[in-house]
Amino acid sequence: MSSRSRATAASEAQEPIGRHLPPPFPEDPDYPFPAVPPQSVAVGPGTDVITVGAGGNTLGFADILSQCPKLGEENGGSGTPCKDALAAGIPARLNKVSREYDRMLTVLHERAPHAKILAVGYPTIVPADTSKCRYNDPTQFAAITAGDLDWLRTDVLEPLNRTIEKSAGTQEAASFVDLYDSSKNHSVCDAGKWVEGFLTAPDQLSFVHPNALGHRNAANHLEAAMLNSLD
Template sequence: MGPDTDVITVGVGGNTLGFAELLTQCQQRGEQSGGEGTPCKDALGSGVQDRLKKVRQDYDRMLTVLHERAPKAKILAVGYPTVIPNDASTCTFGDRTQFGKITHGDLAWLRQDVLEPLNKTIKDSTGTQDAADYVDLYAPSQSHSVCDDSKWVEGIVTVPNQLSVVHPNAAGHRNAANYVEEAMLNTIG
């Protein structure tokens, strides 16, 4: 990337937030609770705002540095897809191809209070930069969560037993590519 760069795509934030760590903690707490309640939210919920604040600070700083290194470039900040369905009760407790032993209550919390705010944080940060646009993957991936039959995101493991830790599968990557391509064409064309 340099002074002649036209477009930059960025898809980051989940690691800064510590999403994989939250999933691990929520599985452990869900197992200890026997699948009941919101043990993860109860133990970790108060720290989410600080995590989101760190994401925002890091994102703002990253966008500034990218703009300094490539002043003519349009930055496309790619959000996260739907990972958890609106109705968390459609997920099967204990199924590692979904979310393992994360309780339904904690899945709803992770969707509402962690993942959706993460996308909002990225979108809000992007909105402070004239040279940046947000690419929304969340809305177009509704009904394709880890727990849906036509999922675009894998769960904790894929069959037979490959660790996937809630990442997009081929269909999810195709969906993301379609939206990023459209944003690129709108930017350069």
């Protein structure tokens, strides 16, 4: 399974969520992107280990991230405008993740009954101390307010990891790979960050994705989990 796909990718054709970037970025000549087969067709009775990185797109985290800076700017950088606008819908989003993640794990186990499934969680993105984050800095969280960053950490991102961990716990063949604790001092707003902000200087769009150091941390934890699963 590829990293960070929708949880439905295991059982349904995937509809890529790519889109044209706003000016001054050039349009992608390959857009719109055709649907691709379910990733689960790649596994079968002879599969030993499956790694899964999914949940964030099912939650709609990119949509949340696109709304929060606009609301923060409209509110003058104060308060919790994104929380005020979106908090009521978060439980339903998390419930959707739970349902689709459970279904995905079931499909994977049916297709690869002898495989160990490693459900990979998400790293720390927002620091516990949001005073580290510079308001209106596109290399961090742009115009998302400090209050909304706290909300995103405690009410969106941490519950997302708990939802994935809980789903993994429903199947004997699955286990949760925690990236959160090991990355707590490497958020978007830390000097030694493992996750980039909206932009990577000078002008590369990164939209809050892990950098090479973040991928290395994930690889180290996955390697250890794989070795444990094959003992």
